[in-house]
Amino acid sequence: MRLSEPRLLIDINHVAVLGGIEERGGALRIGALARHSEVGASPLVARLAPLVHQAIPHIAHPAIRNRGTFGGSLAHADPAAELPACAVALDAVLLLASRRGERKVAARDFFRGIYATALAPDEIVTAIEIPPAPAGGRSVFLELARRRGDYAIAGLAAAARPGDLRLVFFGVGDRPIEAKAATAALQREPAAGRVAAAQAALARDLDPPGDLQADGATKLHLARVLLGRAAAALAA
Numbered sequence: 001m002r003l004s005e006p007r008l009l010i011d012i013n014h015v016a017v018l019g020g021i022e023e024r025g026g027a028l029r030i031g032a033l034a035r036h037s038e039v040g041a042s043p044l045v046a047r048l049a050p051l052v053h054q055a056i057p058h059i060a061h062p063a064i065r066n067r068g069t070f071g072g073s074l075a076h077a078d079p080a081a082e083l084p085a086c087a088v089a090l091d092a093v094l095l096l097a098s099r100r101g102e103r104k105v106a107a108r109d110f111f112r113g114i115y116a117t118a119l120a121p122d123e124i125v126t127a128i129e130i131p132p133a134p135a136g137g138r139s140v141f142l143e144l145a146r147r148r149g150d151y152a153i154a155g156l157a158a159a160a161r162p163g164d165l166r167l168v169f170f171g172v173g174d175r176p177i178e179a180k181a182a183t184a185a186l187q188r189e190p191a192a193g194r195v196a197a198a199q200a201a202l203a204r205d206l207d208p209p210g211d212l213q214a215d216g217a218t219k220l221h222l223a224r225v226l227l228g229r230a231a232a233a234l235a236a
């Protein structure tokens, strides 16, 4: 996209330590170089992070999924991308490294705006850690796109654990957005009016800018549709 014009380009593809998918102390560790297709086919991911497993087929097409990496998607920080929203919904932590050492940044603090992250210029993402899915946890991943494989017009990564619900929307702001007002309404209101109240409250969480695909009002409407579907799926 010519957004950056580096004088030096370093290919990290052959740095083996940046790859792999493994379970460590109950948590799921996905190496930055793990390809989307590898993540989607991993039984470990399906078991420990079913939300991510559900999200992968929505990322473009097999040719892209065979090349695109988990770390690359997070570092790129496209606000309409699927994996950043999953990372926030799952309370994931990114492992960053530079010659100065290593540090961990929570996904909810990592995304700063359109293509903007907490990465310093000399840092790379080495891996992402996802805490174990708790017993009784549920997840729902939904997306509305013009055609299968396109970037989302609006999307929702929802993770429910006993006593905790995360609704993270994407494609409707400059980064993944946790819908706290809508979540509170879902948890507070009596069952009969719960979904309608949450859909109304969503206007306090989201103020989507228009883009090439839809204007802001349409995106908010679509986000409300997704919220209704997710609430029904989580209650089923």
Ligand SMILES: Cc1cc2nc3c(=O)[nH]c(=O)nc-3n(C[C@H](O)[C@H](O)[C@H](O)COP(=O)(O)OP(=O)(O)OC[C@H]3O[C@@H](n4cnc5c(N)ncnc54)[C@H](O)[C@@H]3O)c2cc1C
Pocket (backbone or CB within 6 Å): 032, 033, 036, 058, 059, 060, 061, 064, 065, 067, 068, 069, 070, 071, 072, 073, 075, 076, 080, 081, 082, 083, 119, 123, 124, 125, 126, 149, 150, 151, 152
């Ligand atoms: C036609 C097309 C359709 C696509 N559709 C979708 C889609 O529907 N949904 C979606 O989510 N994505 C989509 N993508 C993006 C794709 O899935 C990749 O995630 C994205 O292109 C990043 O690719 P990459 O991992 O090869 O990283 P690169 O392209 O190599 O890098 C992207 C940026 O991140 C930086 N970077 C990469 N890895 C690291 C790291 N480990 N640490 C620090 N910085 C790093 C690079 O310096 C660069 O600035 C699409 C891409 C294409 C080309």
